[in-house]
Amino acid sequence: MDPFLSLLHSFSSSLTDGELSAMKFLCRDKIRKRKLESVQTVGELFTILLEQHDITRENVAFLEELLGNIKREDLLSKLKQFVDEGEVNAPEDQPDPHEKRLQKVAMEVICDNVGRDWRMLMRKLDLCDVKIDRIVAANPRDLREQLVQALREWQRWRGRDAKVADLITALRSCSMNLVADRVEQKLSLLSNGAR
Template sequence: MDSFLTLLHSFSSSLSDSELSSLKFLCRGKIGKRKLESVQSGTELFIILLEQQLITSDKVSFLEELLESIKREDLIAQLKRFVEEGEVNAPDDQPDVHEKRLLEVAIEVICENVGRDWKMLVRKLGVTEVKMDRIIAANPLNLREQLFQSLREWQKAKGKDAKVADLIAALRGCKMNLVADRVEQTLLPLNAGTR
């Protein structure tokens, strides 16, 4: 499924009737009056904007202006996140099921055992300061959740190239050898089952 269409659909379902009316009014210079009169939902409006190429997954400035005009900061934030993160990973860009399970377990062990030095680990994995700051702002008082979301961010960015070995190497690179050992010990029985 197209992640941009999914995003637009979620926007549509969160618009009030008065917000939809405002959006229709703001589009008058771009869309004909008869077409606008037939629009009953945000989805219908977005379909017209897509058809006329006023918005596309890589051309969202007009959509952002519309959302700013109706003061929907929450939707603007979602749109900016979509632009920064790009397309949601396609299914063929995901690690295989076994590797995914190992990653889930490894991330759980890391979250349980890495404390205040989590940023050093996440930097080693290549997560940007901007993304870390956004995660911290979203989870201001929850250290474990900050680490968990940062590791998820790394996993999403790497797609099928996300490997437990990278996590262990990063832990060792940060001198977090006890945590690396714990991850390896926890994964031993899981790996043994696949041989």
């Protein structure tokens, strides 16, 4: 079963009729009036938003906005936890824990050192422009968050094939050798500390 759909189902069962009305009102610019009037449950509303790609497992910005507007901080924190833990991939498709730890360190260094040219880096990692544009739209004024989300998207998309070596190779092919050196240096310190 899809963990994202399970999460949406759990949300729909905990939202009241009043909250459904508020959410429907907030969706007026996304869903045609006639279609919106026929919605009787939160599940039906989520189904329409999923079909229209207003919410996807890769882009939950509109869902976050909805939950924030109806003051459901509890559900908002569950959603953020879900996204942070990368629950969208099955466990067997996840990198091993050691590689995941290396990725986390590498991604921190990249986020600290790569600025406006992050799109070029993500294209070298074969992340499609559609996904990049969605990430930018979801985080229009936060350059660092755009990069963080793009790297997470790459991680989710590649699953167990996401390797730190790919990040370093992509950095070097973008002439970001200083950042690649910093990543290698940090990883070296980490592996020497583990001995």
